[in-house]
Amino acid sequence: MPMTDRAALADLIRADSAARGRTISRLGYFCAPFRPASGPYTDRVVKIYRGLPDAAALDRLAAAHDAYVEALRAAGVPLPETAFHLVDVDGVRVPVVVQEALPEDSLMRPRMQTGSRDATLAMMQAAGDVIATFWHNVRGDDRRIGFHPSIRNFAILDGRAVFFDTFPPLIDYDRDEMGRLLLQFSEKRLMRLVGPLLRARVTGIQDEWYSAPETLVGLVGSACRLRPEHADAYLDWGRGFARDRMTPWADEALAGLDAPPRLPGYWTGFRRLLGLQGEPNV
Structure with missing residues (x-):
């Protein structure tokens, strides 16, 4: 992921929810997905999750997410373009899923x-x-x-x-x-x-x-x-x-x-x- 895009994700994480753009769902299971109003992710839905203090657990989570997306596609499940990132925000790695926005x-x-x-x-x-x-x-x-x-x-x-x-x-x-x-x-x-x-x-x-x-x-x-x-x-x-x-x-x-x-x-x-x-x- 280009550094400019990673910096934009970090800015989105820091921003107050009202400044992030249009909230798509206020009551998701683990976060409130939103679609940014500006920047490189305006055609994406962004899902920001809680960080964990355990670095190994976060690395495992990232690997599991990549494996799961691959497994879903291999099993014939139609899925929008989806990427998982661990974004460093002021020394804390935050899990973020960025997904192609659907109508x-x-x-x-x-x-x-x-x-x-x-x-x-x-x-x-x-x-x-x-x-x-x-x-x-x-x-x-x-x-x-x-x-x-x-x-x-x-x-x-x-x-x-x-x-x-x-x-x-x-x-x-x-x-x-x-x-x-x-x-x-x-x-x-x-x-x-x-x-x-x-x-x-x-x-x-x-x-x-x-x-x-x-x-x-x-x-x-x-x-x-x-x-x-x-x-x-x-x-x-x-x-x-x-x-x-x-x-x-x-x-x-x-x-x-x-x-x-x-x-x-x-x-x-x-x-x-x-x-x-x-x-x-x-």
């Missing part, structure tokens, strides 16, 4: 909220195709690799679903390590304080992301909560998709699609603590 009107969640039943089913099919493609392509991979294909993490471009959530990198961290990352990088101070007291529950949040059938069930559940009037149609779609496109995991997926899937009570509570209100994590 705001392409974000799947708001389109699911307003689209017709047939239009929303077409979007679910597009997202489902990415989910099935990913899991079939990583089947047999010895690495611990996950995927978080929620409605909030997709855009729809020309009928195709594009995934854009690469943080935390769901690769090569074991279950306990990923649980710690969820706490370390939470934007919510309350979660960082309270979370360790409930570490087992926090760690369990990630389990859906490492399960092929649960990612499909999660997609259907989110759609049912967004548009409950179409829940029966979404359940029918999910059952058919599980049989047709996710045969190795169909039985497990079908078991979760008897009724509109619901979030566990503890997960709902953690979502409030984390500020996870379903806004697009662009």
Whole structure:
């Protein structure tokens, strides 16, 4: 990355959030992504995360993010141009993801909220195709690799679903390590304080992301909560998709699609603590 661009990133980190440009989402999982109003990144979305005092942990995070982006692409997941940087700001290295900006009107969640039943089913099919493609392509991979294909993490471009959530990198961290990352990088101070007291529950949040059938069930559940009037149609779609496109995991997926899937009570509570209100994590 050119020094001028690195300096511009450092300036963005130092700037007050109001001076950075247009905030795309105020309630991302780990930060509030924004699109700079000027400088070399006006065509990018910038995501600034909390720094860590452990230099080795940051280096590992950078390597894992690069590996995860590569793995997603190798597994056939459409992804905008994405880069991870550790930017030195006054002697502190800060993790930053810089990603090609997608058209705001392409974000799947708001389109699911307003689209017709047939239009929303077409979007679910597009997202489902990415989910099935990913899991079939990583089947047999010895690495611990996950995927978080929620409605909030997709855009729809020309009928195709594009995934854009690469943080935390769901690769090569074991279950306990990923649980710690969820706490370390939470934007919510309350979660960082309270979370360790409930570490087992926090760690369990990630389990859906490492399960092929649960990612499909999660997609259907989110759609049912967004548009409950179409829940029966979404359940029918999910059952058919599980049989047709996710045969190795169909039985497990079908078991979760008897009724509109619901979030566990503890997960709902953690979502409030984390500020996870379903806004697009662009």
